Amino acid sequence: MKKKGNLRLILSLAVVALLYGAAVLVEHTSGSKSMVVTVLQKGAVYALIAVSMNLLNGFTGLFSLGQAGFMLIGAYSYAILTIPMAKRAAVYQYYDGGIVQFTIGLLPALLVAGVMAALFAALIGMPVLRLKGDYLAIATLGFAEIIRAFVQWDAIGPLTNGSNLLKTYPTLKTAMPGNTLLFTFLVVGVCIGLILLLINSTYGRAFKAIRDDEIAAEAMGINLFRHKQMAFVISSFFAGIGGALLAMYQGSLQANGFKSAMTYEILLIVVIGGMGSVSGSILASFLFIACSEWWLRFLDAETMIGNFQVPLLAPGFRMVAFSIVIMVVVLFFRKGIMGDRELWELGSRRQAKGGGRNK
């Protein structure tokens, strides 16, 4: 068994390496501005965020809708710490150059982004995680809204630039010219790898036990609150890094971009991929972004075939068609693409059947 496991690991790593190689190749052949590269960049960022949300919603069974708030904290922490000194006066023009008068490197800033989001999560989690089910959902959603309002408050403008744009921080294009995909994929890959390790550890099994039956889990000696808190903080940590990456992808930043609609989108990605499947979330992210940014674009353009105007096609139709597809998935394919299986487990389906979840 052990040997087989090792073989599988090596194979998986080889596949990942191959994909990375392909990504680098794509970027070098088609240029950083092409649609493929954009989709892959954004898809990778969303993959990390979706996996982080899945850790909470799919693996621990905590229905949290606060993801956009933690992404916002991550994105702002990153941007505030990396705007070059020379540009501060211009960015913080209404706040005398702001109060943060130092910059740190790109990677440390990404780490700080995660840590800040995790700190906030620890604070918020203490009261909120005592709530159950949909009350937890609405309370976390509420906190995300509070964070969004707070960041734009004039009084802390010297720190966050109020409701003005944050810009000129290092973006994917400026910091990693020509290698944007390699960088994004590496960061996202490492983060998702860490989440996978966590899920397969004893903690991960405790999370799943809590998801399947809270009371039984508690009876087995799992400290409910401590494990929920842990899942919440770790998920927020990675959401923070995801937020920072999103900021790098976007090039400029404003708190109003992180509305609850963003959380809903990520939740829908998780559902499409399958609650409780990391690879499902990753696949669904790329699919979701590719569809919404690229493949369904033609639905937005008014099209003539000869003299015949194709009906319905007009700006906005893309999103309608897209949301109908999502509703079909939600209603009729409730398990999503992967259910709660992983891509690399597909081969060993027959063996695992006996020990699966009894649903």
Added chain:
Amino acid sequence: MFDTLLPYLLAGISVGGQYAMIAVGYTLVYGILRLINFAHGDIFTAAGFFMVYLAAAMPPALAIPLVIILTVALGFTVERVAYKPLRSAPRMSIMISAIGVSYLLQNLMWYLTGGLARQYPVLPGLGDSIQIGSASTKVVTLVTPVLTVALVVALVMLIKRTKIGMAMRAVSVDFETAQLMGIKINNVISFTFIIGSAMAAIGSLLYFTNYTAVTPTIGAMPGLKAFVAAVFGGIGSIPGAMIGALIIGICENLIKAAGLTMFSDAFTFALLIIVLLVRPTGLFGEKTTEKV
């Protein structure tokens, strides 16, 4: 002091009454299905758009009942298509479906309206200005609280005195037993959505008379606030939802009076979290015990 606060108080009572109309829909649906109907805010928005388009084609006396009928039809359809198939699914699935419906309705409205803000028609009588003490306001400010109280009393009577009301109470206590007793739960649930949507439609008539620009996402925030009001008042309790909504409406406007407009939304959610922690059953909610 009072003179400067008066306009804010009036606005607070008015908007609170409008939230109350939406909150009734949340509290009824939650009481029966244990579902936060995330799409309810978008149904409210749709009612706004119905009015925009209908008022352009016919006189208001005809348009208003038609708006209510269309909104009810929309609420009914959403329940039948998106929630009914999931009756036996885990509660999380229904909530996700509700979020999906909200996403679909918002995108659909964006597509149909071109994403531009539409001007809400002026309703005769409601939109006129009047003078109260030192404050000048619209007639709708006075009509809202009266209408709200009247409708809430009527609804409470409906639920306490009529047969369908008794069925609603039975279904909210115990789904399966109610079914065994011969109550057609699907009809009861549909009826609940019909009442909720009708109230949302009336609420939208009043709300958009004050805030005249209708955009596809405008219902999201009032929707969430109304839900908070329903939780605050005790989910399942209609008078509770009304009182919760009025308190939220007034507090929100007093915060605006204090010059902290940015936090008027945040306040609502802070209130929600405090209520959930201190008294999860809300002001008038019933205690529930957890079953293993």
